[in-house]
Amino acid sequence: xxxxxxxxxxxxxxxxxxxxxxxxxxxxxxxxxxxxxxxxxxxxxxxxxxxxxxxxxxxxxxxxxxxxxxxxxxxxxxxxxxxxxxxxxxxxxxxxxxxxxxxxxxxxxxxxxxxxxxxxxxxxxxxxxxxxxxxxxxxxxxxxxxxxxxxxxxxxxx
Numbered sequence: 001x002x003x004x005x006x007x008x009x010x011x012x013x014x015x016x017x018x019x020x021x022x023x024x025x026x027x028x029x030x031x032x033x034x035x036x037x038x039x040x041x042x043x044x045x046x047x048x049x050x051x052x053x054x055x056x057x058x059x060x061x062x063x064x065x066x067x068x069x070x071x072x073x074x075x076x077x078x079x080x081x082x083x084x085x086x087x088x089x090x091x092x093x094x095x096x097x098x099x100x101x102x103x104x105x106x107x108x109x110x111x112x113x114x115x116x117x118x119x120x121x122x123x124x125x126x127x128x129x130x131x132x133x134x135x136x137x138x139x140x141x142x143x144x145x146x147x148x149x150x151x152x153x154x155x156x157x158x
Contacts, residue, residue: 005054006153007052007155009060009149011045013040013146014140014146015147021106024114025044025119026114048063049151051097054153055086055090064079097128100133104135
């Protein structure tokens with residue numbers, strides 16, 4: 001078995017008026033937020049799935065089922081920290097992760113460093129990068145109906 005493993009995570013949620021917008025653990029001033037069972041943070045959710053996938057531990061839905069009221073409104077950073085605890089218990093540590101937000105807005109450049117810091121603090125080790133891209137107004141993210149995120153994580157055996 002290899003001492004290195006890579007995992008990919010993808011998440012998407014609809015934007016809805018009246019909800020707070022949380023991305024990478026940072027609450028942004030925006031008229032709409034992401035609808036989700038927890039706080040809807042697509043960046044954190046994609047990163048959880050990338051970490052769990054690399055460690056062979058299933059996915060975010062198996063660890064934190066959307067039908068479980070304990071996770072209603074939960075902080076995705078807390079979910080990330082808990083999931084990463086399972087990754088460590090399985091004998092792995094994060095080398096680095098790269099997270100990409102997909103959407104036309106909001107622009108995250110002013111918040112990128114804080115997002116990186118909060119995601120990395122929730123994990124406690126390794127490096128986390130945060131980037132963003134648009135779809136040139138194509139699809140649900142291009143029409144502003146929702147946001148998506150992709151993440152890749154590289155783990156090494158501890």
